[in-house]
Amino acid sequence: MARPKKRPDRAQLLTSAAQILDTGGNPAEAEAVREALTELTRAKARDDNPTLSLWTYPETWRAAQQAGSIPDLIDEGFKALLAGKFTPKKAPRSSGGGRATFSGRADVDRQQEVTAYIEAHADELGWAPSPRQVAAAWLEYKFGPYKRT
Structure with missing residues (x-):
């Protein structure tokens, strides 16, 4: 008997849906799907894979x-x-500067x-x-408005 095809992970489907919506010129809908993905990620947290609160720019988060x-x-x-x-570079102190809190598991x-x-x-890092903070700095490094290549 043939095994049923494995269904894609819900997070993968939501990520793909957001990309399709972005490409199709529907940024508001894509953002709503990304918010649902964030909630799904938060709900999947376990003791061995906890959620980290990451303070970063929305543009960085979307690119990631x-x-x-x-x-x-x-x-x-x-x-x-x-x-x-x-x-990791220390993020400049500010009262926000357009940053927001997002959730990621680690x-x-x-x-x-x-x-x-x-x-x-x-000592060698200077902080x-x-x-x-390392996770947020990595995302900024790779995808942020101040990314360093």
Whole structure:
């Protein structure tokens, strides 16, 4: 008996839907789908894969969502930090400046690795960012208005 085809993950479907809506000239609808995706991500959080609150620009968040899975992107940033290939920049202090809070999931073990790395390298980094600050800095680095290539 043939196995039924595996249905795409709901988050993947919502990401694709937002991209289609953006491409089709429906930015308001695409934003609504992205908000639903954020709620879905928050609802999927588990003890071993908790939600991180990320303070970043909406444009950065949208670009990251269009590029792929937020948890995968966060993990990519954590791995880059741990490999010494990424130095998180401290975000300028401001009362907002157009930034907002978004949610992304990250493996708790990887967060602990990042915390240990930060503790060991805080002097050379010039500050001691939390895992959520590292994640936000990575997204800004890759997709933000001030991205550095």
